[in-house]
Amino acid sequence: MPRRVRLGSPFQLLLLACSFALAAYAGVRLLAGDWFGVALWIVGAALLHDLVLLPLYTAADRAVTGGLGATGRRGRTLYVRVPAMLSGLLLLVWFPLISGMTAGRYRSATGLSPDGFLTRWLLITAVLFGGSAVLLAWRVRRAAKHRPPADH
Amino acid sequence: MRDHSRLPTSPGFWRSPLRGPWFTSVLGLVLLVGITVLFVTGLVSYAAYNPGLSRVNDMTPDKGVLGFYLFAWPTDPVWLYRLTQGVHVTLGITLIPVLLAKLWSVVPRLFTLPPARSLAHALERISLLLLVGGGLFEFTTGVLNVQLDYVFPGSFYPLHFYGAWVFFAAFVAHAVLKTPTAVRAVRQRRQERNDLVSPRPAAPTVSRRGALGLVGGGSLLLFLTTVGQSLGGPFRRTALLAPHGTADPGGGPNGFQINKTAAYAGITAADTHEDAWRLVVTGRTGTVRLSRAQLLRLPQHSASLPIACVEGWSTADQWWRGVRLRDLAALVGYDGDPPDVLVESLQRHGAFRRAALRANQVADGRSLLALFVNGEELSPDHGHPARIIVPAAPGVLNTKWVARLTFGDL
Known part of the structure; x- marks a missing residue:
C-alpha cells in the first residue's frame, strides 16, 4: 500500500509557491537569451562549489591538520590555515586579474598596467605567511623561556 | 564505526566540531542584512540608468513589473551614485568569505536522506538550488564583470538584473523560513543541537568564535584591499588588488581613472580633429552645427563632479568646464524649459554609444558639455x-x- 504524500506546513507551501512564481517571472527573462548557458552557469555554480571547491579546500585543510598532527603539532594548524585561507581567498576573487587572463582588454580599456596584480598578490601572500611564521617563532621562544629548567 | 561514515549521506561523515546552529545562524544573519543592502543598492543602480526614459538606456526592455519602482534619478547629492554603487560592489566583495563560510556550514544538508520528508520540504530543497545557484551566479557575474572578464553567457546587465530577482525570490522565502530559528539560536547561550552538529566531532583546532574571526578577517582583508578604488585620492594606493586601485593612468590634470580609452572605443585623431569635428544640436527650432571654436565662444561654466562607474570604482571630484546643457537646449528653441536629450557619441560600437538624459538632468546648471x-x-x-x-x-x-x-521629449 503506497503511503500518502505528506504535504507539510501550508504556510511554507504558500510561501514557496509565491517565491517560485516570482523566480519564474524573472527566470523566463533570464533564460530568454542563451538559456542553456545560463542554466548551466546557475546549476554549475552550485555543483562546482559543493562538489569541487568545498571538497578541495576541506581536503587541503585535513592534509595540514593531519600532517601537523602526525608530528604532535596539531595545535599549530592555525599558523598555516590563516595565511593560506586569506591568500587563497584573494586569489579566488581576483583570479582574472592575478592570472592575467584579461590583461589585454584591461590595458586597452583602462589605460592601466595589468602587470602588478600577480606581484602584489605574491607579496601579500609572502607577508601573510611570513607574519604567521614570525608570530609562531615568537610564541615558541616565549613558551621556552617560561618553561621551568627541569624540562630541558 | 568507519563503515557508517564513509558516505557523505551519513551524519558521521562530517567531522568538524564547528558546525552547528549558532555558527550557521550568525553567518546567516550577517548575510540577511548584507544581501538586503546589495539587493537595494542594485535596484538603485538600475534606476540610476533611467531605463524607463528611453530604449537606448534600457538593457532589459522585457523587465515588465520588475521595474515597478523606477523613478527619475536625481542630480543631488553629486556623490549619490558614487556612494550607492561603491557600497554595492565593495560590500559584495566583502561578503564573499561570509557566503562561502555559510555554504560550508550547511553542506551536510545537501546530502540529507531521505531527500524529502514532505511536499513542502521537497519544494524547499528545490528553492535552495535557486538560492545557492542564484547567489553564486550573482556574486560570480559581479566579480567577473568588474575585472572585465566577460565570459558569462550574455550581456552583464540582463544576467545580473534578472538573476538578482531569481535569487532574491529564493532569498526572501529562505529568510522568512529561517530567520526566527537563527535569531533564537544566536540569542541562546548554550549550544542547541541539530542535524548540523557532528555526532563524532574531531578534536577542535579552533573555537567557533575563532572561526568566525577568521571569516571576519577574510572580509576585512578583501574590504581593505578594495575600498580605496571607491574612495579615491590617497586611498586609491591601498586598493592593492581592486581593478581601479593603486595607480591613476598618467599624470597631470587628465590623470584620473578611465573606463574605456579612445583607442578601445575606436576613436581616432582624424575623427576629433578641429576641421572634421562638429557638434550637431537638434531641437524645436531646427539644427545647429557648432565647431569647437564656436562652443568656446558660448558662456563657459564650471562644476566639480566625480566620475562613478557601475563597476564600483569612482574618482574624487574633478573640476570640469564647458557649456551648460540647458544653454545648448536654449540654442534650439528650449529657452527656460529644457527637455530630455539624446546624446550620441562618435563611438561606432559599445552599448552606451547613445544615451538619454532626463529633463531634470539637463536643467541642472552643473550638467555640462565639458571641454x-x-x-x-x-x-x-x-x-x-x-x-x-x-x-x-x-x-x-x-x-x-x-x-x-x-533635445526633445523622449
Whole structure:
C-alpha cells in the first residue's frame, strides 16, 4: 500500500509557491537569451562549489591538520590555515586579474598596467605567511623561556 | 564505526566540531542584512540608468513589473551614485568569505536522506538550488564583470538584473523560513543541537568564535584591499588588488581613472580633429552645427563632479568646464524649459554609444558639455573634443566624444 504524500506546513507551501512564481517571472527573462548557458552557469555554480571547491579546500585543510598532527603539532594548524585561507581567498576573487587572463582588454580599456596584480598578490601572500611564521617563532621562544629548567 | 561514515549521506561523515546552529545562524544573519543592502543598492543602480526614459538606456526592455519602482534619478547629492554603487560592489566583495563560510556550514544538508520528508520540504530543497545557484551566479557575474572578464553567457546587465530577482525570490522565502530559528539560536547561550552538529566531532583546532574571526578577517582583508578604488585620492594606493586601485593612468590634470580609452572605443585623431569635428544640436527650432571654436565662444561654466562607474570604482571630484546643457537646449528653441536629450557619441560600437538624459538632468546648471577638466583641455581618453558630465549620473551616461545632441521629449 503506497503511503500518502505528506504535504507539510501550508504556510511554507504558500510561501514557496509565491517565491517560485516570482523566480519564474524573472527566470523566463533570464533564460530568454542563451538559456542553456545560463542554466548551466546557475546549476554549475552550485555543483562546482559543493562538489569541487568545498571538497578541495576541506581536503587541503585535513592534509595540514593531519600532517601537523602526525608530528604532535596539531595545535599549530592555525599558523598555516590563516595565511593560506586569506591568500587563497584573494586569489579566488581576483583570479582574472592575478592570472592575467584579461590583461589585454584591461590595458586597452583602462589605460592601466595589468602587470602588478600577480606581484602584489605574491607579496601579500609572502607577508601573510611570513607574519604567521614570525608570530609562531615568537610564541615558541616565549613558551621556552617560561618553561621551568627541569624540562630541558 | 568507519563503515557508517564513509558516505557523505551519513551524519558521521562530517567531522568538524564547528558546525552547528549558532555558527550557521550568525553567518546567516550577517548575510540577511548584507544581501538586503546589495539587493537595494542594485535596484538603485538600475534606476540610476533611467531605463524607463528611453530604449537606448534600457538593457532589459522585457523587465515588465520588475521595474515597478523606477523613478527619475536625481542630480543631488553629486556623490549619490558614487556612494550607492561603491557600497554595492565593495560590500559584495566583502561578503564573499561570509557566503562561502555559510555554504560550508550547511553542506551536510545537501546530502540529507531521505531527500524529502514532505511536499513542502521537497519544494524547499528545490528553492535552495535557486538560492545557492542564484547567489553564486550573482556574486560570480559581479566579480567577473568588474575585472572585465566577460565570459558569462550574455550581456552583464540582463544576467545580473534578472538573476538578482531569481535569487532574491529564493532569498526572501529562505529568510522568512529561517530567520526566527537563527535569531533564537544566536540569542541562546548554550549550544542547541541539530542535524548540523557532528555526532563524532574531531578534536577542535579552533573555537567557533575563532572561526568566525577568521571569516571576519577574510572580509576585512578583501574590504581593505578594495575600498580605496571607491574612495579615491590617497586611498586609491591601498586598493592593492581592486581593478581601479593603486595607480591613476598618467599624470597631470587628465590623470584620473578611465573606463574605456579612445583607442578601445575606436576613436581616432582624424575623427576629433578641429576641421572634421562638429557638434550637431537638434531641437524645436531646427539644427545647429557648432565647431569647437564656436562652443568656446558660448558662456563657459564650471562644476566639480566625480566620475562613478557601475563597476564600483569612482574618482574624487574633478573640476570640469564647458557649456551648460540647458544653454545648448536654449540654442534650439528650449529657452527656460529644457527637455530630455539624446546624446550620441562618435563611438561606432559599445552599448552606451547613445544615451538619454532626463529633463531634470539637463536643467541642472552643473550638467555640462565639458571641454576642459582641471584647467586643461580634455585628453582623448577623457572624451576630447567634448563630453557630457552630469551630477550623480552613472559613468556611462557621461558620454565621451559627443557628436550629436537631440533635445526633445523622449
